[in-house]
Amino acid sequence: MKNQGIIETPKIPNGMRVYGMPRPDVNTLTQEQIFDELEGLNLIRDKTPEEQEYLRELVAARSTGRRSEPSQPSNSAHSPIDGGHHPATGGHLAGASDETGGFQTFGHYAVAIRDANRRGGGSIDPRLVVNAPTTTSREGVGADGGFAVPNQFKTEIWQKVAGEDSLLPRTDQLPAVSNQIIIPADEGAPWASTGPQAYFESEASQLKQSKVALKDKTIRLNKLTSLVPVTEELMEDAPSLDGYLRRVVGSRFHFKLNHKLVSGSGAGEPLGILNSASAISIAKEDGQPADSLVFENFSKMRSALYAGCWRNSIFLAHQTILPKLDSLVYPITEYGTPDAVAVAGHPVYNPDSTSADAPHGRLFGRPILFTEACETLGDKGDIILVDPKQYMTAVKTGGIKTDVSMHLWFDYDVMAYRFILRIAGMPWWAEPITSRDGSTQYSWAVTLDERA
Numbered sequence: 001m002k003n004q005g006i007i008e009t010p011k012i013p014n015g016m017r018v019y020g021m022p023r024p025d026v027n028t029l030t031q032e033q034i035f036d037e038l039e040g041l042n043l044i045r046d047k048t049p050e051e052q053e054y055l056r057e058l059v060a061a062r063s064t065g066r067r068s069e070p071s072q073p074s075n076s077a078h079s080p081i082d083g084g085h086h087p088a089t090g091g092h093l094a095g096a097s098d099e100t101g102g103f104q105t106f107g108h109y110a111v112a113i114r115d116a117n118r119r120g121g122g123s124i125d126p127r128l129v130v131n132a133p134t135t136t137s138r139e140g141v142g143a144d145g146g147f148a149v150p151n152q153f154k155t156e157i158w159q160k161v162a163g164e165d166s167l168l169p170r171t172d173q174l175p176a177v178s179n180q181i182i183i184p185a186d187e188g189a190p191w192a193s194t195g196p197q198a199y200f201e202s203e204a205s206q207l208k209q210s211k212v213a214l215k216d217k218t219i220r221l222n223k224l225t226s227l228v229p230v231t232e233e234l235m236e237d238a239p240s241l242d243g244y245l246r247r248v249v250g251s252r253f254h255f256k257l258n259h260k261l262v263s264g265s266g267a268g269e270p271l272g273i274l275n276s277a278s279a280i281s282i283a284k285e286d287g288q289p290a291d292s293l294v295f296e297n298f299s300k301m302r303s304a305l306y307a308g309c310w311r312n313s314i315f316l317a318h319q320t321i322l323p324k325l326d327s328l329v330y331p332i333t334e335y336g337t338p339d340a341v342a343v344a345g346h347p348v349y350n351p352d353s354t355s356a357d358a359p360h361g362r363l364f365g366r367p368i369l370f371t372e373a374c375e376t377l378g379d380k381g382d383i384i385l386v387d388p389k390q391y392m393t394a395v396k397t398g399g400i401k402t403d404v405s406m407h408l409w410f411d412y413d414v415m416a417y418r419f420i421l422r423i424a425g426m427p428w429w430a431e432p433i434t435s436r437d438g439s440t441q442y443s444w445a446v447t448l449d450e451r452a
Contacts, residue, residue, distance in 0.1 A: 026054075027061065166254055167261045167369075168258075171393040171425070172391065181218075181221075183216070184215070184216055185428060219392070221394060221396055221423060222269050222422070224423060225419065226248075228416070228417040228418075229415070229416060229417075230414065230417060232413045245417065249419050258371050258372075260425070261273065262371075264425065266426065271427065273316075273445045276427045278431050278443055278445070279444075279446070280443040280445070280447075282300045282301055284297070284448070291451060293325070293328060293377075293383070295331060298328075305444070312387045312389045314368065314385075314386060316368075316369050316371060316386060317370055318377065320382070321377045321383055324377065329348060330346040330348055348363060349368070350363075366385075380448065386445040387444045390428050390429060391426070392427070393423060393424065395422070403417075404416070
């Protein structure tokens with residue numbers, strides 16, 4: 001029973017000191033003491049310049065990874081820190097300065113977020129404090145309502161998005177520091193009569209003049225997002241959570257980008273190849289059966305691709321056309337036979353995937369990439385011949401922005417992971433170009449009409 005009339009002095013958390021009370025020398029603190037000091041500073045809503053400086057000193061000392069033991073047991077209410085190691089969330093305090101923020105996996109990071117936001121007050125892993133983008137105003141809650149994800153985990157998600165079967169790294173990529181960029185473009189053919197011209201001149205004659213014909217392309221970056229709920233049950237298994245988040249977010253971004261680079265409308269999303277006014281679509285052959293591919297289709301597609309694009313060109317296709325490709329051959333005719341009837345053939349599709357630039361083999365000597373972004377066999381867009389370097393993409397500097405919060409679905413005991421990528425995409429070409437004699441049109445992208 002407490003003594004009547006005695007007022008107990010409340011404990012002042014470390015980091016929150018009475019005005020004039022000297023602060024300890026940061027260099028003399030152990031890791032647990034640094035942890036306590038950081039925790040106390042997190043309770044201060046509006047920090048003075050001196051407190052801000054003290055916080056920076058603590059973070060700097062924290063990043064050195066010192067593991068000296070305290071001279072006596074700590075009074076911290078948090079779980080013991082065994083030499084800086086966190087068995088539940090993986091990693092060491094000493095690793096807080098690296099790209100993973102001291103966590104072994106993305107799943108371990110997610111578990112630390114869960115623990116920091118438990119109802120009734122959770123323990124904040126100091127690695128979250130060190131990696132916070134700003135000083136915090138409330139315990140367990142970042143200044144923007146969440147914690148920033150360490151760079152290495154964002155990089156690994158981005159590598160999945162820009163993998164070997166992704167269209168994005170094959171395009172002409174431009175960095176963007178804002179959500180809008182303006183680029184001057186010259187869309188004339190080399191033989192066009194407008195724009196800068198080249199002339200042969202006689203000696204000592206006046207040089208002929210020509211005028212630049214540039215058009216400004218205004219490109220606004222669109223926002224690709226993914227909001228991922230994670231339940232308390234899934235949080236209990238860090239390795240499973242790590243694999244789940246990487247797989248789900250990476251695969252969703254991967255498909256969405258591929259799909260929109262092929263068939264995007266241009267309204268709030270990239271303008272896709274198939275909806276570009278500069279793409280050419282080849283009509284089917286007379287009497288061509290439904291859902292078929294014939295040699296003449298490919299011959300005309302290759303003829304319509306501008307010769308300057310052939311070196312960088314690839315085929316994009318839906319894998320439902322594979323049976324047709326396996327039976328497609330170069331026709332070999334016997335000299336002197338009536339109507340040059342084909343008597344043999346050489347396969348046009350080589351499924352060998354050992355080449356790094358052709359993971360799915362080669363068609364007519366060019367890499368082929370099978371993707372669900374294309375349409376199924378027989379529909380327009382089931383196969384496309386394209387030079388992806390003639391398609392411009394702009395990705396905002398920093399890549400995928402990733403945030404974690406427990407507030408959106410707080411009453412469901414579910415954490416929210418938010419991933420945002422700002423990106424724009426459109427062809428450099430506004431329209432096909434016409435041959436020098438005006439008889440033929442060429443493009444950077446050629447597809448086939450529907451064969452119904």
